Amino acid sequence: MGNKTTFDFDANIDGALKDDQLRKNLRKAMDILVDKRRAVFPDTAYLEQLRSAGNAIKRRALKQLPRLLEQLEANCTKNGIQVHWAEDTAQANGIVLEILRRHDARDIVKGKSMVSEEMHLNHFLEANDIEAIETDLGEFIIQLNHETPSHIIVPAIHKNKDEVAAIFHDKIPDTPYTENVEELTAIARRVLRKRFAAAKVGLSGVNFAIAETGTLLLVENEGNGRMCTTVPEVHVAVMGLEKVVEKLSDVPPLLRLLTGSATGQMITTYVNMITAPRRSGEKDGPKEVHLVILDNGRSRMLADPEFRQTLLCIRCGTCLNHCPVYVRIGGHAYGHVYPGPIGKILTPQMEGLDQAGVLATASSLCGACGEVCPVRIPIPDLIRRLRNESYDQDGSAVVKGGGYKKNLAETLVWKGWSLANRSPLLNGIGTRLAGKAGKRMPKVGPLKKWTRVRTSPQVARTSLHERARNEGVKDE
Amino acid sequence: MSSHQNVRDRILARLHASGAELTTVPEAPLPPELSLDREAKIERLAAMMTAMRTDVHIVDTHNWSDRLKELAREKGWKRLLYGPEGPIGSNIETAWASDTAGLPELVAYTGPMEAFKEDLFQIDAGITSVRAGVAETGAVVLWPTSHEPRLMSLVPPVHVAVLDADTIYNSLGEMMTAERWADGMPTNALLISGPSKTADIEFTLVFGVHGPKELVLLIRK
Numbered sequence: 001m002g003n004k005t006t007f008d009f010d011a012n013i014d015g016a017l018k019d020d021q022l023r024k025n026l027r028k029a030m031d032i033l034v035d036k037r038r039a040v041f042p043d044t045a046y047l048e049q050l051r052s053a054g055n056a057i058k059r060r061a062l063k064q065l066p067r068l069l070e071q072l073e074a075n076c077t078k079n080g081i082q083v084h085w086a087e088d089t090a091q092a093n094g095i096v097l098e099i100l101r102r103h104d105a106r107d108i109v110k111g112k113s114m115v116s117e118e119m120h121l122n123h124f125l126e127a128n129d130i131e132a133i134e135t136d137l138g139e140f141i142i143q144l145n146h147e148t149p150s151h152i153i154v155p156a157i158h159k160n161k162d163e164v165a166a167i168f169h170d171k172i173p174d175t176p177y178t179e180n181v182e183e184l185t186a187i188a189r190r191v192l193r194k195r196f197a198a199a200k201v202g203l204s205g206v207n208f209a210i211a212e213t214g215t216l217l218l219v220e221n222e223g224n225g226r227m228c229t230t231v232p233e234v235h236v237a238v239m240g241l242e243k244v245v246e247k248l249s250d251v252p253p254l255l256r257l258l259t260g261s262a263t264g265q266m267i268t269t270y271v272n273m274i275t276a277p278r279r280s281g282e283k284d285g286p287k288e289v290h291l292v293i294l295d296n297g298r299s300r301m302l303a304d305p306e307f308r309q310t311l312l313c314i315r316c317g318t319c320l321n322h323c324p325v326y327v328r329i330g331g332h333a334y335g336h337v338y339p340g341p342i343g344k345i346l347t348p349q350m351e352g353l354d355q356a357g358v359l360a361t362a363s364s365l366c367g368a369c370g371e372v373c374p375v376r377i378p379i380p381d382l383i384r385r386l387r388n389e390s391y392d393q394d395g396s397a398v399v400k401g402g403g404y405k406k407n408l409a410e411t412l413v414w415k416g417w418s419l420a421n422r423s424p425l426l427n428g429i430g431t432r433l434a435g436k437a438g439k440r441m442p443k444v445g446p447l448k449k450w451t452r453v454r455t456s457p458q459v460a461r462t463s464l465h466e467r468a469r470n471e472g473v474k475d476e
Numbered sequence: 477m478s479s480h481q482n483v484r485d486r487i488l489a490r491l492h493a494s495g496a497e498l499t500t501v502p503e504a505p506l507p508p509e510l511s512l513d514r515e516a517k518i519e520r521l522a523a524m525m526t527a528m529r530t531d532v533h534i535v536d537t538h539n540w541s542d543r544l545k546e547l548a549r550e551k552g553w554k555r556l557l558y559g560p561e562g563p564i565g566s567n568i569e570t571a572w573a574s575d576t577a578g579l580p581e582l583v584a585y586t587g588p589m590e591a592f593k594e595d596l597f598q599i600d601a602g603i604t605s606v607r608a609g610v611a612e613t614g615a616v617v618l619w620p621t622s623h624e625p626r627l628m629s630l631v632p633p634v635h636v637a638v639l640d641a642d643t644i645y646n647s648l649g650e651m652m653t654a655e656r657w658a659d660g661m662p663t664n665a666l667l668i669s670g671p672s673k674t675a676d677i678e679f680t681l682v683f684g685v686h687g688p689k690e691l692v693l694l695i696r697k
Contacts, residue, residue, distance in 0.1 A: 025678075032679050049507045056504035063499050066491035085484040137685060138676035154676060161678050181680040189685055196686070197597050213661045223630060223672035223687020230626050230664070231589075241487070248658045252649040253506055256613075263675075266524065267613035270687070271667035279663050283625040284589035299490035308496060 009358050012333035022158055026330050029157045033321040036264025037372070054257045055376040057250045058312040061242075065302060068211040068244045069293065075214025079276040081289045089119040092294045096121060096203070096236055099290055100130055103234055105200040109192075111218070111225035112136040113205030114152055114315055115238045115294055117337045118350075121203075132203075133195050135224035137188050144171040150331030150339065152317035153262045158330050192224070202228030202286070206239035207314070208254060209291075212247040214275060216291065219259060221269040229274060235286040237274075241293050242311035254314060257374035261316040297350040304398050306385060310345050312375040317342075319369035319379060325362050334359060341369035345382040353390050354401030360386040431463040510612045510646045517611040517644040518695060524614020528670030529683050530691045537640070537696040541571035544603075544636070545579060547692060553580040557602040557632055559624040560584045564605045564638055585625055596627060601634035608651055609644035609695075615669040616693065617651065619662040626664050635688040637668070641697035 016022060041047040061068060073083045086092035092115075100108060108125065110116065110132055122132040122143070134143040138156035142149060145167050149155030156164070161179050168187055169177040175187055204225055208217040216237050218225050229235045245254065259265045278285040302308050320326045320340030331339035336347045336356060344363060347356040360383050369379040392403030393414060420426040437459060443451055462470075512520060522532045535543045548556065558568050572582055583599055604624045606616040616637050620626040629635045645651040648667070652658070657665075672687030683689060 029679060046507045049505070052504040053506050056501055059499065059501045062496055063501055065494075065496060066488045069488065069491070085480065085487055087483050087487065091483065135686065136676070137674045141676070154679075156676055159677075161680070164677050181677045182682050184677060185674060185682040185685055192686060193597065197593060212658055215661050215665075221672065222674050222685040224685070226626075226630050226666075227686050230630060231593075241491075248652050248661075249649060252647065252652070255648070267610075267615055267667065267669045269528070269668065269670050269672055271615075273661065273665040274663075275661040275665070276663045281622045282663060283585065283587065283622055284627045285625075285663055293487075295487045295490075299487055299494065302491060302494040302496050305495075305499070308494070 007335040009333070009335060009362070012335055013329050013362070016329040016333040021160070022330055023328060025158055025160050026327055029154065030321045030327045033154075033264065033318075037261060037318060037321070038264075040260045040264040040266060050253060050257060051374055051376055053253050054314075054374050055312065057245065057254060058314070058375050061245050061250070062302065062308060062311055064246065065241070065244070068246055069241060071211040072209055072214060072244050073293075075211065076291055077214075079214045080279075081214065081216075081276065081291050084290060084292045086292055086294045086296075088296050089294070092119050092238060092292050092296075093121055093124040095290075095292050096238070097125065097128055097130070099234065099236055100125070100201055103200050105130065105234075107131040107133055107195070107199055108201045108203055108236075109133050109135050109195055109199040109224075109228045109232065110139070111202070111204040111220065111228040112139055112155070113203065113238055114149075114337065115205055115240050116203060117149060118240075118296065119238070119294070121238075133192070133199070135192050135196070135222075135228060136220075137185060137222060137224075140188050140192065141167060144168070148332070148337070151320060152315055152338065152340075152342075154317075158332070192227075196224075196227040196231050199232045201234040201236060202230075202232040203236045203238065204229050206237050206243050206291075207258065208251060209239055209244045210246075210248055210251065211244055215248070216274045217251060217255075218272045218274070219255065219268040219270070220272070221263075221265075223270065226270055226272055229272065230285055233286055234288045234290070235274070235277075236290045236292065238292045238294060241295055241298050242313070258314050258316050261318040261372070261374040300400075301349050307345075307349060307382065307398070309377050310342075310349060310382065312377050313342055313346070314375060315342075316374055318372050318374065322368040322372050324364060324366060324368070329362075334362075341379045341383075342377075345377075345379055345386065348386050348401075349399055352401030353386065353397075353399050354404035357386065357390045357401065357404060360390070428465070431465070434459040435461050435463060506649075509650060512611055512646055514641070514644075517609075517646065518641050518697065520611040521609050521614050521644055522693075522695065524611075525616075525670060525691075525693060528614065529673070530670045530693050532693045532695065534641075534695045534697060540638070540694055540696050541567050543694065544568070545571060545575070547636075548580050548601075549578040551601075551634070553601040553634060555583050555599045555601070556580040556636075557583045557585055557596075557599045557628055559604065559628065560586065562605055562621070562623040564603070565623070568603065585628055589625070589627060596631050599632045601636060602628040602632040603636040603638065604628050606637050606639045607643065608655070609639050610646075610648050610651060610667065611644055612647040613667075613669065615648075615667040618666040618668065620664055620666070621662075626666075629666070629668065630687050633684065633688055634690045634692065635668075635671075636692045636694065638694045638696065641695050 084095045125132045141156040150158040165179045277289040326340040344359045389397040389402040390405040608617040671683045671691040672685045674685045
């Protein structure tokens with residue numbers, strides 16, 4: 001399934017639900033991730049305590065966010081890392097391009113970074129004649145097939161090995177068809193090692209930026225992140241401004257939560273902490289390190305006490321793995337960079353409810369995402385809040401595009417409902433009329449859509465009030 | 477596009493105006509830390525790293541290089557990258573001074589990477605000392621230096637790491653505090669828990685993606 005340029009959520013969902021292969025691939029993968037997480041946190045009391053600590057650490061960071069960012073900038077600058085600020089993705093792209101141009105670079109090797117996806121950096125660079133080379137195996141696979149990630153952590157999880165085999169055979173010259181996963185991995189290694197050795201500039205994301213020391217911390221398993229941040233002359237790191245934490249001692253509990261929640265690992269193969277470009281006398285490492293700090297709507301989220309919790313997120317992706325909607329439709333159906341529960345609360349706030357508010361409707365509100373979130377983001381509460389702001393009956397919406405679903409008919413229905421429930425007379429008439437209608441709910445307008453895949457509710461012939469009266473219960 | 481300073485100041489001004497600093501954050505103590513004795517730490521680190529496909533050997537501090545030579549012959553490395561001025565450089569040179577049959581050629585990492593990048597990508601093994609170990613998760617900690625640069629543990633397909641048993645901490649947190657990391661971080665600090673790996677295709681675990689395919693750990697005690 002390719003990525004559509006226009007966003008039709010209903011059509012995407014229909015398509016995904018009918019794609020048996022996709023659903024099989026997803027079910028298998030998500031079950032594995034759920035089991036692995038459970039296995040790495042066997043002690044529930046320990047996990048709950050760790051989650052509370054993670055929540056407190058991130059909240060403490062948000063409480064001091066501007067001060068910590070200034071401290072991070074000061075310490076990075078002192079260490080020789082050049083810090084850039086970007087209001088939006090266009091500015092962030094411009095900064096990266098300017099660095100590439102200054103070094104006369106024709107290509108850039110990239111470690112996995114969701115912020116770079118948010119920037120649509122590859123597309124932007126391509127338009128400027130610069131080749132962006134994804135080096136994470138999953139990202140490499142989907143880039144060959146001109147797709148975007150379908151999962152925050154395992155971007156090619158919607159593909160099975162047969163599909164990967166076909167992509168490698170078709171897209172990499174002189175590659176024999178093989179479904180052997182070790183051989184497929186070896187092919188990627190062979191192709192990309194040449195690119196690592198040749199590239200002038202490497203790009204990475206940031207998992208945690210430590211204000212206290214001016215350190216950028218990255219986790220990974222493949223070694224491509226270390227390659228991108230060590231071999232080229234220049235390293236550019238991009239981060240959302242919520243990635244900053246106060247001090248080094250905040251890192252161990254967050255790391256444990258991140259790797260445990262993301263992939264069920266005690267620790268990743270590599271934890272890479274970068275504090276400076278190559279210092280005098282050192283023999284390798286980039287000679288220039290740049291840090292791009294991106295806002296793109298995040299500062300607006302901080303201003304609301306409830307929505308601000310979106311910024312606690314450490315991008316582990318476990319809410320996707322546990323989501324009954326995600327597991328059935330996969331990441332592409334959401335039509336935006338961040339899929340699943342976190343995407344449902346993040347994307348409408350970034351792009352506006354009128355643009356992406358529909359994402360918040362794709363939830364059964366089962367609560368699983370909130371229960372597993374390592375930093376205790378109350379995702380279901382935020383989904384409900386976004387749904388309310390979509391109608392904005394009381395004119396209090398803070399998210400851009402609030403009230404986009406507000407319409408006269410529905411407003412009148414709610415006004416009527418409210419009135420009917422405050423007036424015993426109207427209430428009595430209403431319930432009697434509904435009782436008369438019984439099973440015959442009119443299948444028109446929104447009711448028709450609602451009952452298309454649901455059993456219509458049946459209204460009892462007699463109301464509870466009536467029955468109570470008939471039974472002789474005294475009315476208060 | 478507005479100037480850099482303006483962008484920065486506008487973002488910070490919005491963050492300052494957010495009212496976030498007025499929130500109260502409750503204290504949330506960390507779960508109890510692991511606390512093992514020396515032997516148990518060695519055992520745990522070895523078990524955790526073995527589970528991540530590291531080839532762990534517990535060796536004698538005094539003649540550890542004999543075991544290294546055995547391994548080098550057994551595995552048939554052609555060339556071994558080392559840092560002559562690093563903590564284990566002279567040990568290796570002494571060991572390689574005699575009885576050299578079947579041993580890999582020693583390659584010294586002496587100049588800047590640019591001077592020998594092409595060759596570096598052809599070498600099949602690299603050996604480094606490590607600063608410490610972490611028992612809880614199973615990992616070795618490297619602070620690469622000019623004597624043992626960063627790429628030694630990344631580019632060659634085999635990385636041999638030499639750890640002293642006395643430097644194993646219970647946890648990352650314990651180590652950061654004990655070694656006062658906050659007072660000054662190196663250019664690059666690394667935790668390594670095994671050979672590079674991926675599970676990006678159908679969750680099939682494959683070792684040896686972009687980093688080393690093999691990690692050999694010698695624990696000296």
